[in-house]
Amino acid sequence: MRAVLLPGDRKVVVAERPDPTPGHGEVLIASRASAICRSDMGLYSGDHAVVGGAIAPGTIVPGHEPAGVIVEVGEGVTSLRPGDRVAGYLAIGCGLCEQCHAGYRMLCPRWKCVGFDVDGGDADLIVLPEANALRLPDEVSFPAGALMTDMVGSQYATQSRLGVRGGQRLAVVGLGPMGLAAVLVGRALGAEVIAVDPIEARRETARELGAAHVIGSEGALDTIRDLSSGRGVEVAVDCSGNPHGQNLALDAAALRGSVALVGESSATQISPSDQLIRKLLTVVGGWYFPLGDWEAITRLVVDQELPVERLVSHRFDLTDAAEAFRAFDQRETEKAVFVWDE
CATH class of the missing domain: 3.90.180.10 (Medium-chain alcohol dehydrogenases, catalytic domain)
Structure with a gap:
């Protein structure tokens, strides 16, 4: 072979x-x-x-x-x-x-x-x-199946853990493959997705996948606050692994909101008092999915024809x-x- x-x-x-x-x-x-x-x-x-x-x-x-x-x-x-x-x-x-x-x-x-x-x-x-x-499932192609084992599965597990659902705003920071999967899953779970990336082509793909708003990195925090009437988003997911993206996710999250750090990173400087403690923020690491989630992942993909x-x-x-x-x-x-x- x-x-x-x-x-x-x-x-x-x-x-x-x-x-x-x-x-x-x-x-x-x-x-x-x-x-x-x-x-x-x-x-x-x-x-x-x-x-x-x-x-x-x-x-x-x-x-x-x-x-x-x-x-x-x-x-x-x-x-x-x-x-x-x-x-x-x-x-x-x-x-x-x-x-x-x-x-x-x-x-x-x-x-x-x-x-x-x-x-x-x-x-x-x-x-x-x-x-x-x-x-x-027979309805799922092999390329789609391959992507469901990491990107889609990881995002489903992470966003489900944070309770992403209809009536919420979800900010996705970084629109590489994992970030685009986050847009797809977040939209399927019912959230209003705000997608952030400096590259226009990635933003356009996010729009095609269901993002309600696509914005560049410059001035992203102000734009997110404007879109949320100054409140911030209920959930933010960083898929960039970039310190600026990680800090944007923490800053964009509303009081008592949630943040998932998914992009791999070795070091980031944050301000715990302002960004976490006084916001009562829930912050989790997002990485892969437990075996028991597979049936739910396949149902989501098939039932909603993702x-x-x-x-x-x-x-x-x-x-x-x-x-x-x-x-x-x-x-x-x-x-x-x-x-x-x-």
């Missing part, structure tokens, strides 16, 4: 590897879509890994947002069979600890990440544990992996996805 390897220094190798076989409790999946994520860029450059990273560079197949068709099941698999359409859940947990039992396998102290610690979806075939192969595939800006064949990673790294694409013939 063909498989992408990232040895670092922005090099990409499409190698021939033996076809994997499923072990006990595992399934073999023929890939149909696998998305590139900004977190993959640490592997691509060789500088760092957002998660995982204990494995030698260039030895693990990347791709933590896969979708495809089961072609073989290992011994002990009872809930899936060949021909089932599935998407891949990225967190492999021990299955025994408190966090695993709660469905938060990415919080398991012994967890492994697909595409970072074990081979991911940027290959013709991928092996996953049975629990990590999530059934994909145009998840609209989040894909570029499609690539696996043979063109070097160009795909280069273009994504240079921000010439938004969400890029490897696709196989269905």
Whole structure:
């Protein structure tokens, strides 16, 4: 089979590897879509890994947002069979600890990440544990299914946690792929979405996805206050990971409002007294979704006919992996996805 390897220094190798076989409790999946994520860029450059990273560079197949068709099941698999359409859940947990039992396998102290610690979806075939192969409704395309496992799923879990609903205003700061997913999910949950980004093309996409207001970064706080009669928004979600965006989210939130920080970030300076304490603000980290949310995520997408595939800006064949990673790294694409013939 063909498989992408990232040895670092922005090099990409499409190698021939033996076809994997499923072990006990595992399934073999023929890939149909696998998305590139900004977190993959640490592997691509060789500088760092957002998660995982204990494995030698260039030895693990990347791709933590896969979708495809089961072609073989290992011994002990009872809930899936060949021909089932599935998407891949990225967190492999021990299955025994408190966090695993709660469905938060990415919080398991012994967890492994697909595409970072074990081979991911940027290959013709991928092996996953049975629990990590999530059934994909027939109404959902494979590219959409791949995006539902990270961007859409993460936003659903985060916004549901904050109680986003009709009658609320939701500010989304940063309209990269994750931010656009936040717009899509927030609108589906009934909120009036205010979308913020300095790039006009991203703002226009947000408008097409249902944002009620799209504004640039310059003077964004004043505009948000004007749109909310000076009150601020009930919920703000930062997807930029930028200190200015994070502070905008904190400042834009109303008294007793909520903020989710989703964009990855290493350091940010804030003013806790003014921005959190005296506003009685609820601030959470937003990262991935528990297994138990998958059914609700698929229902939301199917019942409301969400145009998840609209989040894909570029499609690539696996043979063109070097160009795909280069273009994504240079921000010439938004969400890029490897696709196989269905």
